[in-house]
Amino acid sequence: MTGSDVRQWSWGTILGAIAALFSLIALIVSLSGSADATSGGTLVHKGDIAPGAVTAKALAKGAVHTKALAKGAVTARNLAKGAVTAKALATAAVGQSALMDDSVTASAIAPGSIYGGALGAETVHVVPIKDLDAVAENGTWTASNTETALCGTGERLLGAGFAFINPGNREVAFLQALPFVSPSTNGVTGRITSNSGGTAEGEAVALCLK
Numbered sequence: 222m223t224g225s226d227v228r229q230w231s232w233g234t235i236l237g238a239i240a241a242l243f244s245l246i247a248l249i250v251s252l253s254g255s256a257d258a259t260s261g262g263t264l265v266h267k268g269d270i271a272p273g274a275v276t277a278k279a280l281a282k283g284a285v286h287t288k289a290l291a292k293g294a295v296t297a298r299n300l301a302k303g304a305v306t307a308k309a310l311a312t313a314a315v316g317q318s319a320l321m322d323d324s325v326t327a328s329a330i331a332p333g334s335i336y337g338g339a340l341g342a343e344t345v346h347v348v349p350i351k352d353l354d355a356v357a358e359n360g361t362w363t364a365s366n367t368e369t370a371l372c373g374t375g376e377r378l379l380g381a382g383f384a385f386i387n388p389g390n391r392e393v394a395f396l397q398a399l400p401f402v403s404p405s406t407n408g409v410t411g412r413i414t415s416n417s418g419g420t421a422e423g424e425a426v427a428l429c430l431k
Contacts, residue, residue: 341431343379346370350413350423357390357418364414365423369401371408372429378402381409382426389417398425 348370354363372378383398397412411425 344373344376344429344431346372346408346427346429348411348425350411350425352389352393352413352415352417352419352421352423354415354418354421357420358392358416360416362392362414362416364396365412367397367410367412368425369408369410370425370427371401371406372427373431376407376429376431378407378409378427379430380428382428383409383411383423384426385413385421385423387420387422389415389419389421392416393421393423395423 348368350365350368352363353365354361378400381398381400383395385393385395393413393415395411395413397410399410401408401410407427408429409425409427411423413421413423415421
């Protein structure tokens, strides 16, 4: 082997070693960058977020849901005054199971916030009351049967009413228009008295809430 061959072999070996070293350095840098990106994308601690940095506008729609919140994470103190409005709540979002005992009191309800139209649809139920008088204007007045206008299944009574749709000879009067409430149903009872010879017509009316 000549001196020239020794020099060529030495330079080739040196250049190969340098190339291998740079390749190793590049691999290490690449792996380090991937690790940093992974850890930076998933590990965000409370202390890393500046106060007020996360606002409603910064959150995508649906980004914060029930499963993303720790139990007890959102309390009354965490909510700004007026932050939770009717528009912000989904239908049936607040059910009986979500309310603590005595959590809804008179002071917690805004004036005029609860009324018939806000609670459900109103319905009207009517029952006729028949004039049972046999002879008109004979001086003997006759009371009718007690009739009851009942609310529908699951409805609740809001108000009682009574009307004469035909007064007959005008010798007629109502004796009763009262609310009727029981464990299974509710409504309005009505009764009239007449000296109209059976020509008068009355009715009891129940205003109910579905």
